Amino acid sequence: xxxxxxxxxxxVQPVGSPLSLECTVEGTSxxxxxxxxxxxxxxxxxxxxxxxxxxxxxxxPQNLSAxxxxxxxxxxxxxKLLLSDSGFYLCAWxxxxxxxxxxxxxxFFGEGSRLTVL
Amino acid sequence: xxxxxxDPGPFNVPEGATVAFNCTYSNSASxxxxxxxxxxxxxxxxxxxxxxxxxxxxxxxxxxNRASQYIxxxxxxSKLSDSATYLCVVNRYTGNQFYxxxxxxxxxxx
Numbered sequence: 706x707x708x709x710x711x712x713x714x715x716x717v718q719p720v721g722s723p724l725s726l727e728c729t730v731e732g733t734s735x736x737x738x739x740x741x742x743x744x745x746x747x748x749x750x751x752x753x754x755x756x757x758x759x760x761x762x763x764x765x766p767q768n769l770s771a772x773x774x775x776x777x778x779x780x781x782x783x784x785k786l787l788l789s790d791s792g793f794y795l796c797a798w799x800x801x802x803x804x805x806x807x808x809x810x811x812x813f814f815g816e817g818s819r820l821t822v823l
Numbered sequence: 824x825x826x827x828x829x830d831p832g833p834f835n836v837p838e839g840a841t842v843a844f845n846c847t848y849s850n851s852a853s854x855x856x857x858x859x860x861x862x863x864x865x866x867x868x869x870x871x872x873x874x875x876x877x878x879x880x881x882x883x884x885x886x887x888n889r890a891s892q893y894i895x896x897x898x899x900x901s902k903l904s905d906s907a908t909y910l911c912v913v914n915r916y917t918g919n920q921f922y923x924x925x926x927x928x929x930x931x932x933x
Contacts, residue, residue: 739921748827748925749867749910764920795866799921811857812912812921814866 707732711796711815718822724769724783726818728796731777736798738779739812740771743793755779786822794818824849829911829924837932840901844927846894846911853922855914856887858896860907861926867910870896901931 711728718724730736740752751764753771761771768787772780779796796815829846836842848856856873871878873885873894884897894911911924 741923749923751920751922754920793864797921811869811872812859812867814868817866819864 707798707813709796709798709813709815711818713818714816715819716821718786718820720788720822721785724781724786724790724820726781726794726796726820728779728781728815729777730779730798733777733798733800735776736800738773739797739799740779740781741795741797743795745792749795753781786820788822791820791822794820825924826850826922827911827913827924829927831925831927833928833930835930835932836901838901838903840931841897841899842901842929843898844896844909844911844929846896846924848892848894848911848913848922850913850915851889851892852915853892853913856885856894857912857914858883858885858894859910859912859923861910862907867923870909898929901929903931903933906930 708731738755741749742752743749753761753763755761755773758773758776769781769783795817797812799812827848834842858870859867860870861867871880871883871885873887875887877886882899886895898905906929908926908928910926912921914921
């Protein structure tokens, strides 16, 4: 069965410090991978998605970046955190149907990383 | 304009009540529609997909109106365990992006 691991679960960082969140998926190959952010009292905002190694699409301009060095590994980074980067970060994966190039429709989320920037 | 809009609530209903949530989406190219459930401080999980003809899963019924770009979720005989935030989600195959509404908060009261 497929599993998704995301870490760290919780972190408190000072403004201006770097960030690295890591996500790995097991039990599937060539998944679509996503990073979402959920600010307090707000909805999920799509930050990045990736359809393959080295292929990253950004949804919103920001001081965050994403990388996919391996098929099932997705990393979210920042060189200098801002107060506004605080939030609940969620990694997710979905599968692409090979014949129709459609997703199956379900997103599977990691347990999330709660970031507080002070 | 937001891709997906939902009434944030909160909805506070007694056990056994029927409650309905609504959602609208802005892009007519949206192809797939879902309801996700998110418990407090947890990750969202798929509750059910929404099909054009409408579909039911136990106490839950989902409806889609493509002409009005409108999705609904009906919960019958509410249970305490139904308390959560319900997220409306749409997907466009181009780019394989999933767009989430801000969620509707439900609290079922004993």
